[in-house]
Amino acid sequence: MPEPAAPRRRRKDARPSEIADAALALFTERGFAATRLEDVAVRAGVSKGTVYIYFPTKEDLFRAVLRQGLLPNLEAMEQAVATFDGPTPTLLRQIADRMLQVLDTNLTAIPKLVLAESGNFPAIARMYADEVVRRAMQLLTGAFRRGVERGELRDVDVQSAIPTFVAPFLMLVLWKHSLGQHTDIAMDPKAVMETHMDILLRGLEPRR
Amino acid sequence: MPEPAAPRRRRKDARPSEIADAALALFTERGFAATRLEDVAVRAGVSKGTVYIYFPTKEDLFRAVLRQGLLPNLEAMEQAVATFDGPTPTLLRQIADRMLQVLDTNLTAIPKLVLAESGNFPAIARMYADEVVRRAMQLLTGAFRRGVERGELRDVDVQSAIPTFVAPFLMLVLWKHSLGQHTDIAMDPKAVMETHMDILLRGLEPRR
Amino acid sequence: MPEPAAPRRRRKDARPSEIADAALALFTERGFAATRLEDVAVRAGVSKGTVYIYFPTKEDLFRAVLRQGLLPNLEAMEQAVATFDGPTPTLLRQIADRMLQVLDTNLTAIPKLVLAESGNFPAIARMYADEVVRRAMQLLTGAFRRGVERGELRDVDVQSAIPTFVAPFLMLVLWKHSLGQHTDIAMDPKAVMETHMDILLRGLEPRR
């Protein structure tokens, strides 16, 4: 029968998201299994028990972490694409710029996390594939098709072209959260994306 | 009363690599922390104790897993590039083909593993970055530079162009070992690489 | 701007006993250790913190639970026996009837509780044995002895005969709070006590 006491903070109800933020950082850094709930608590500035007030299990915390902040961005992009009106190459550049901005965000930790843990959480993998990957692909497929239809892009197999477009971005994202932390190999996001778009758009230029 | 000779185990020395293979598969699937030594043992068809005969600790097993099989391939490629003699676009296509072959290999599990665990094993991350990534980049940088010098490729920032070249392959590799297992979203490696090379080479074509 | 008087809580001082009642019910059902203070609070319709206003620790609550309601009944019986004036068999029947009435009371939960927790609370076990069991035995011993002296009961070893008299009642009490909740095996208290008294009194009839 315990009996001690202790101080306490008392910060509004930002608690849950503070905890989820801390968890996202640690899960990304160490992986889900290797992260101790106590470390999450410490990083969020609360006690172990407090984490359990908001998240019944470690897995629930994991789910909450993934829920926060992916869809919003995707929706914004979908909106932007749907309402865009100029030439497709410009649209693609805009998307690339947007990605570059997201790179500075801690949201980029999520893909690495999903990738690393998909084997342990099939349900989450499925959810992510369906809700995020599929939608992102549709978004891009739409943009590409638009370009082809308007005669602004060469008539390639749109479906297969998507990876060429996104892969470098994904690579930057993963690099940032893995090897990039441990080596001095240069990987300048801005330069990479610029060169990438240069090559890609030239490679998609319609034949004269 | 003599006993019939019991059929003893064959290939006693294949043991270590059998164990490492099993470990690679499980580490990739579940991550290092979430994989139990016992499961590795079962998958390798040996007992828990036997694993310890060959690998003093779980981390040693991890290191052994990573050691097997990456360098050899890289060296072969370096050789191929060094001795290649035709036009650079052809060289790049050959490299891409080679990558496509590697995709069917269980070696592709390694990048995912390194990516997922780099946070927990900085030394390994460093090693991988230096021994594999750096070398691969030099290899490709060399090929690109050769193309530029021979007037077969446009004069782009070679350093920054590498990601555009490799990222789709990396993406296929990671997809195969993560979300690809849990969704029916199509991702045909052959088609992807073909379209990719098509766009890339066209995008790198020197101006006429 | 005056606010309408909010309907405040009535019976502020009924609180402690309401809480003790809730605790008795839950302790009996699940045992002391398996009962969470929070559940007691919920059942009593108050908050966790409120329980602590009245009972400094869980163990204090336990003690309070046991204190309520045992002695009063015992005293009443002692009084009844002391003042009874008719034939002893009738006295014994009256005692049995009284027991039967107590059976409908939630007081019967206490014996089960004491029984289950005596290992964890030796002090309470001792208290219960001395204050309740011993007194009850004296009470009954007195009644039996009176019967023997008045020639209304056979001359048996009074001390050893008590269990024969009370055990069926104890059994009904325990049954009610344990297996009786989970089976459809019939156990009709009235019939049992009737048959019991019939056998017992006949068995104690003095020889002609």
Next chain:
Amino acid sequence: MPEPAAPRRRRKDARPSEIADAALALFTERGFAATRLEDVAVRAGVSKGTVYIYFPTKEDLFRAVLRQGLLPNLEAMEQAVATFDGPTPTLLRQIADRMLQVLDTNLTAIPKLVLAESGNFPAIARMYADEVVRRAMQLLTGAFRRGVERGELRDVDVQSAIPTFVAPFLMLVLWKHSLGQHTDIAMDPKAVMETHMDILLRGLEPRR
């Protein structure tokens, strides 16, 4: 990553039942919830982990504890009753004697345990009620009916008479494992059962 070692015993495969014995003792003494697995381990002379080799969860251990040794005794008694051939009062005395022997056994701990935990384990309560209580009642009902039919016992409501017969025994059993441990109130099993059978059999004597 732990790394220590430790000595080890190596006692045949009595392990499981040794552990179950230790658990029975502690569960009875303190209750299921209040017993720590570690204490069971210590008492059984093994380590915490070893308990889990044989019993996946604490609840499984609980079930195993209950399984051991109840039915065998019941079956033996059923056998004895079925083959008995003399006068019914003698049969009843034999049953009582047998109970008295069981009293010295640690099997008597089980009823207390079931009683205390039935609220937390309804399934077990049901099982115990059906497999043990019901069978025991049938056994005794049979014996009583036989007596009535042979004109050796008075024609009472057999069903309701059972409690009068067994309750004192049950009381001795419970007393032994609860208050009996904490008080000096005398409760001599032999004397109690003797007086009990004396009263009971006289009370059941058929009218001349």
Next chain:
DNA sequence: CATGAATGAGGATTCATTCAT
């Protein structure tokens, strides 16, 4: 060499208890 029973440190989870509001 191979085995798998045994060990115990480590981490997830629960809940009695405190205290700012």
Next chain:
DNA sequence: GATGAATGAATCCTCATTCAT
């Protein structure tokens, strides 16, 4: 007084590691 968010000791359970056979 009442509340319930916060705390952290206590406990269940897991699994890397050891070692007698």
